[in-house]
Amino acid sequence: MAQQDGRLGQEGMATEEKDPKTGTAGGTMRADGNPDDSRGSLFRSNLPRPTMADVARLSGFSAMTVSRALKDGASVSATTRERILGVIEEIGYVPDLTAGGLSSKRSGFITALVPTINNSNFSDTACGLTDALSERGLQLLLGYTDYSSGREEELISAMLRRRPEGMILTGGFHTERARRLLESAAIPIIETWDLPEAPVDQVVGFSNADASRAMVHHLVERGYRNIGFIGGSSNRDTRGADRRAGYEAAMSELGLGEGHIITFGTPPISMEQGGQAIAQMIEQWPEVDAVICVSDLSAFGVIMECHRRGWSVPGRVAVAGFGDFEVSRCCWPSITTVTVNSYDIGKQAGELLLSTIDRIRAGEEVAPATVKIDFKVVSREST
Template structure:
C-alpha cells in the first residue's frame, strides 16, 4: 500500500480508503488508486476488515452435482442475484451423499461464511447440530423438509408427482413403473418414488413397479441400461415415470431399440424440464420445478437478511411445479 501511495502521489490512508470504496474518497482518486494497484498486481486483503465487521462476505453452498443442468441453473441464478452485492459463493459438491455433505459443511463453516445454503432437506444429525450452532442463516433449497433448520425455498418432490400420475391416469394409463436411483442414495428422487406410489394408490391404479437403477446420480446411460435389463417386466406397463428428463431420454432410446413405440406402446415422463426434454423426438412430458426461481429467491432472501433489509424470521417459500404435456404421453 505504501508503494501504491508513492506512485499515486497520495497518502497510504487514502489508498486504504479508496480500495475499501470509502465515500470520503472521490471517484477520480479512487480510480487512480485502483489503476496503480492493478499495475502493481496488488489485491486488497479484506481479512482484518472482515474480522472487525464479523462478516466474511461469503455464502457457502452445497450442491449434489455440477453435472446436473438444473442445479447448474440454480447456481447461475443465485450467482446473478448476488452480482450487485458484496457477497460471493463458496461451493462444495456432495455427490448425493449426506456423509459427504457433513464433511463439506464442516469445512465450509471453518471459512466463517455469512450464511449456508444446502440443496435438499435430508442431513445427518451431526450436520444439523453444526448448523444449529453456527448462528448464521441457513437455507434449505429444492425441498420442503419436515423440520427445517432455518429458511426454506423449494417444492414438495412427493406432491409434484401427483400432477404426473393424474395426467397419465386421465389418458388411460393404469400400470406404471418408476425409474430412479436407489432409495438410500437420492433423497429427492426417493420422495418422487414415494409420491408416485402414493398418487397411484389414491387413484386406484395398479401397484407401481419400482425399477431401481442403482446408486445416484441417475443418468441417461443408467436409464438406458435399466430398460435393457428389465425389459421383460417393463413390457407389461402402460407408462414409465422417470426420476429426471435425462433418465427418461435414456429409457426412450432403449425402448425404441427394443421395438416399442412411444407413446403408442408405452408412455414416458421425465422431471425437471431439462433442455433435452424439449428437443428430444418425441419431446418429453415433464415437470418444470422452477430451478432458476429457486436460485433467484435464495440470493435475494439471503442478501436482504444479511443486509438488515428484512428480519431473520424463517422464510418458507413453496414453489408449485408446472406440468408440461408433450409428445411422450400422447
C-alpha cells in the same frame, strides 16, 4: 515504486513446437510433460506484492484513506480518490480481501452445496445464485456432495472454516453433526429443491412428492392405468425418494394398485441405467403402459432403448421424466416432464439470503420464510 520492479520483467515466450500428428486416433489417454520449452517463470518469484501501505506511502495519504477510496459510500474527496486510484493502477496493487475480511468480520463468501454440478438443474441453480450474489460483490464457494450426507457433513465443516456469511444447501436431509455445525455457525441457511418437514432455517423449494403426484394424474387423465416408476436406489437421493413416494401415494389414492417400481443403481441414475431399467420393467410387468422416470436423463435412456427394441413411444409405453432438461425438449419424441425453474431457485435463494443478511445486520429479528417454487407438468410427445 521501486519495490515491484523486476517482477514484471519481460520473459521470452517461445512459440510452441507443433506436432500435428500426435494423438490422432488411437492410443489410450497418455500425458507426458515436456519441460523442454522455454517460457520464463521469473514472474512466479516470491517477491512481496504491494500492500495498501505501499499505496498510502506513494500517494501521500494514510492507509485508511486508501481503504476509503476503494469503498463505495465513503467520504473521500474526488481529487484524493483519483490520485489514489492512479497509484493503484501504476503499481498494480490488488487488495487482499482475506485481510479485509478478518478485520471487518465479513468474509464476502457464500457457500452452496449441491449433489453434483454435472447436472444442468443444479448448475442452473448455481448460476442463479452467482448472479444474485455477485451484484453485491459476494463470491460463491461451491461444493458438491455426490449425493452423500457424509460428504455433505465434511463439506459443511470445511466450508465453515471460511466463515461464509450464509449457506445454501440442497434438500432437507442432513446428519446430526451437520445440523449442529450449522446451528452454531449462526449464519442464515437456506435449504433448496425441497420442502423439508423440519427445516434448519429458511427454504426455497417445492414438494417433489406433489410434483410426482401431479404427473400420475396427468397420465391417468390421458388414459394410462398401468403406470410404473423408475428410480435410483434411494436413501441417498432424498428428492428421488420423495418422487417415488408421491408416485406410490397417488397410485393408491387413485385405486391403481401398488404400482410397479424398478430401482436401479446409485443416483444420479444415468441414461444407460434408464435403458436397462425399462427392459427389466417390461419383462417383469408386460402390462405396464406408462413409466415415470426419476429424471429426464433416465427417461431419455428409456426412450432410446425402446427405439432399439422397436417399442413405440408412447404407443407401446408412454414415458415421462422430471426436470425439463434440454434433451427432453429436443429429443424425438419429446419428453413429457415436470418443469421447475432451476435458475430461479438459485436466484430466489440468493435474494432471500441477501435480504436476511441485511435484516440481521440491521438488528431485525428475522422469521424464517419458506418460498415455494412452482412446478408444472409439461405435456409433450412421449405421453
